[in-house]
Amino acid sequence: MRDSTLSASERSRYQRHLALAEIGPAGQTRLKAARVLVVGAGGLGSPAAMYLAAAGVGTLGIVDCDRVELSNLQRQLLFATADVGRLKTHAACEHLARLNPEIALEAHALELRAANAREVLENYDVILDGTDRLATRYLINDACVMLGKPLVSAAIHRFEGQVMTYVPGRGACYRCLYPEALEGVVANCAEAGVLGVLPGVLGAIQATEAVKLVTAVGEPLSGRLLTYDALEMTFREFPVERRADCAVCSERPSITMLADQGERCGTSLERVRRLAAAELLETLRCGAGSRGASNDRASDDRAAAGGSSAGIVLVDVREPHEFAIGRLEGSINIPIGDLPRRLVEIPRGATPIFLCRSGRRSLAACELALRGGIEAPAHLEGGLLAWAREIDSTFALD
Amino acid sequence: MTQPAACTVRIASPLRSYTRGAAKVAADGATLSEVLADLDRRFPGIRFRMIDEQDAIRPHIRLYVESREVKSLSDPVAARETVHVICALSGG
Numbered sequence: 001m002r003d004s005t006l007s008a009s010e011r012s013r014y015q016r017h018l019a020l021a022e023i024g025p026a027g028q029t030r031l032k033a034a035r036v037l038v039v040g041a042g043g044l045g046s047p048a049a050m051y052l053a054a055a056g057v058g059t060l061g062i063v064d065c066d067r068v069e070l071s072n073l074q075r076q077l078l079f080a081t082a083d084v085g086r087l088k089t090h091a092a093c094e095h096l097a098r099l100n101p102e103i104a105l106e107a108h109a110l111e112l113r114a115a116n117a118r119e120v121l122e123n124y125d126v127i128l129d130g131t132d133r134l135a136t137r138y139l140i141n142d143a144c145v146m147l148g149k150p151l152v153s154a155a156i157h158r159f160e161g162q163v164m165t166y167v168p169g170r171g172a173c174y175r176c177l178y179p180e181a182l183e184g185v186v187a188n189c190a191e192a193g194v195l196g197v198l199p200g201v202l203g204a205i206q207a208t209e210a211v212k213l214v215t216a217v218g219e220p221l222s223g224r225l226l227t228y229d230a231l232e233m234t235f236r237e238f239p240v241e242r243r244a245d246c247a248v249c250s251e252r253p254s255i256t257m258l259a260d261q262g263e264r265c266g267t268s269l270e271r272v273r274r275l276a277a278a279e280l281l282e283t284l285r286c287g288a289g290s291r292g293a294s295n296d297r298a299s300d301d302r303a304a305a306g307g308s309s310a311g312i313v314l315v316d317v318r319e320p321h322e323f324a325i326g327r328l329e330g331s332i333n334i335p336i337g338d339l340p341r342r343l344v345e346i347p348r349g350a351t352p353i354f355l356c357r358s359g360r361r362s363l364a365a366c367e368l369a370l371r372g373g374i375e376a377p378a379h380l381e382g383g384l385l386a387w388a389r390e391i392d393s394t395f396a397l398d
Numbered sequence: 399m400t401q402p403a404a405c406t407v408r409i410a411s412p413l414r415s416y417t418r419g420a421a422k423v424a425a426d427g428a429t430l431s432e433v434l435a436d437l438d439r440r441f442p443g444i445r446f447r448m449i450d451e452q453d454a455i456r457p458h459i460r461l462y463v464e465s466r467e468v469k470s471l472s473d474p475v476a477a478r479e480t481v482h483v484i485c486a487l488s489g490g
Contacts, residue, residue, distance in 0.1 A: 042490045132490035155487035160411040162487055181458030181486040192412070194489055225460075227484065231421065238462050238484065319415050337447045 006032065010102055014056050027215035028056060034214040037061040037124035039112060039140055041088040043199030044130030044154050044206060046078040051207035053096040053103055057214070060096065061106040061124055064088040075196035112136055114258040117143040126210045129153040129174075130203060134181045135261035141166065141174035142258055145249045152209040152221075154202040159195050159230040161202040164221055164240065165209045171222030172240040173249040182364045198230050272366040273378035275353065277390040280380050283312065283353070284328075313346055316355045317365045326396030328355060328387070336361045336368075343372040352377050357397065359383035405475050407437055409444075410459075410485035416444040425481075430461065431471040433481055448483060458486040 006014070006028060017023045017031075036057045038045045041064040052060055068076075068083040068091055083091040089107035096105055108120055112131075121127055121143050129140045129151060137153065144151040144166060153174050154163040166173045205226070212218045225238045248255045275283065314331035316323050323333040334342045336356070346352050352369060354362035354377060362379035369377040380387065388395040404424040409417050417423050425440065427433035431453075438445035448459045453471060455461055461468040462482040463475050475481060 040490045044490045130490045132488060134486065134488045137488070154490075156489040157411045157487040160487070162484075177460070178486040179457040181488075192489070199490070225484070229421070236482070238460070238465055238482070239467060240460075241467070321415060338443065341446060341451065 005029070007102075010056065013100075013102065017055070022217045023215055027217065030215050031056045031211065032058040034126065035059040035061070035124045036126045036128065036210050036214070037063065037121060038128045038130060039063045039136070040130035040132065041066075041076070041078060041092045042072070042130055042132060043075040043156060043194065043196075044203040045128070046076045046092075047200045047203035048128050048130060048207040048210070049078060049092060049096060050099060051204060052210060053100045053105075055207070055211055056100065057103060057210070059104045059106060059124075061108060061120075062089050062092050062096075063108040063110065063112055063120060064092070065109055065111040075194065075199055077200070112139060114139060114260045117258055118147065121149060122147050124149065126213050127151045128206045128210060130199075130206065137174060138181075138261065139258060142248050142255055144168070145173050145175075146256075146258070150213050150220075152206045152213075154199075154206050156194055156199050156202055158192050159198060161198055161228045161230075162225060163202050163205050163209075163228075164225045165213070167213075167220055167222040171220075172242045173246065175248050175255075176243040176246045177225060177240050179243070179247065182367060195230055198228075201228055201230070271370060271376060272363065273376060274381040275378055276381055277386045280353065280387070281391050284314075311347075311350045313350045313352045314355060315346065315352045315365065317361050318356050322357065322398070325398060326384075328384075331355060336365055339365055339368050340372065343369065343374065346374065354379040355384060356380075357383045358385055405433060405478060406480045407433065408480055408482045410483045412485050412487070413444060413447055413483065416441045416447070427475060429471065430463065430468050430473050430475055430481065433475050434471070460484040 006025060011018065014028050017028050018025055034057050036052055038049045038061065041049065041062050049060060049062060066088050068079045068086050068088055070084050073079060073081060078092045078095050087109050089109040093105040093107045110116060112120065117139050127140060127144055127149050129137055131137060141151060141153065145168070148168040150168060151166040152163070153166065154161060164177060209221055212220060223240055225240050227236045227238070242249065244250055247253060314328055316327055316331040316333050317336040317339060319335050320333060334345065352374060354365035356362040359380060359382045362383060366377040366379050384395065384397060388397055404426050407423050407425050409421055409423060414421065423440065425433045425436040427436050434445045434449060448456055450456055462484065463473065463479055
């Protein structure tokens, strides 16, 4: 148990908070006693964690299993160039400790899964979701509902962001907002791009909400979705009601245990064949003679796919503009959003191998295919990025 | 019978590949159903990204007319009102 009284140094550090009647010594003491968890040390998690550390949140936990990449530095202010290759949690905690040595930092270098989510989250008072996976968003939401923890959830895409706070027993949860969303149906930042300063705005709002929840001041962003459009420079607010039939927070929830995506949907992703780039190359060589990689835009998609002697159909689930830049020869283009109604285009008995940029949308396509009755879909693990890296360095992606 | 006046539809960022990048587009209709049908005529395929085969709003999409949440596609849309298409985002 940390000493909740404020030291002379803390009184000096937090003087501007102490000067606020709404926070004052009582609020600052609450902050010092608080335990806040930031899931995802990315664009959102960076500013959120930095502001929470600076604000004097006594114990700050950071969850992330990734390592720092050069492309993170455009927006993830927790990291410097010298951190590239390091575990994000370690680099983040170092940075935050320099920012405020008075607080305790807890690094969780792990991927949040159904098996560990409860154990990680239950030790914190407030949870911030800044992850980049929909499956993890639902997992965090479900765990927070079950544990009765407030959750501040934010997400970003290109020039837009959204944020909403879940207050247990009071307002809508993330599943009330979006009952279900399949991974890959919505492009992530790597695929769609993101304005570097965008998560700064949303992450700072998340930190604001956390400080308000801890100090019990103001009105939380509960039952309201706040959207931000950086191009228009507009904020909008939309009411979000609790769903009487919400799968997790309603009176009669159908979700009472945590589960990883795939298990939840009643499909078994174990039935998905995950091909490494070299395996795909081998499969194509065995199945279709000389068919291999190229950026050829001239061949007839449908004819090439229909003519697959091996019963393999390459289905590229990226958006048309991505497909136009470069594609595997013989692949057909069915954007992931159109896939449910266009599954019929995959010849009966053929094995689809789904392709996308990073392997996320193609895995989601496998899930849709399984739901649609296709027995054994496959996908290129690591996506066409892996193909370009391991097989064909001339393959054009963007 | 007067012609339905155009309303504005604000397109969620992930769906703007259908509107050639436009964030706001015009569409005609007195109900949300009519507005979305007109939108689909102008930008083929976009309706299916929001509405499924059973005419239900997809679970990762929310539709508002001004700040009123749409529960049914038969909900009215008045002239010059804005329909907001909001989509779950995954980026962090």
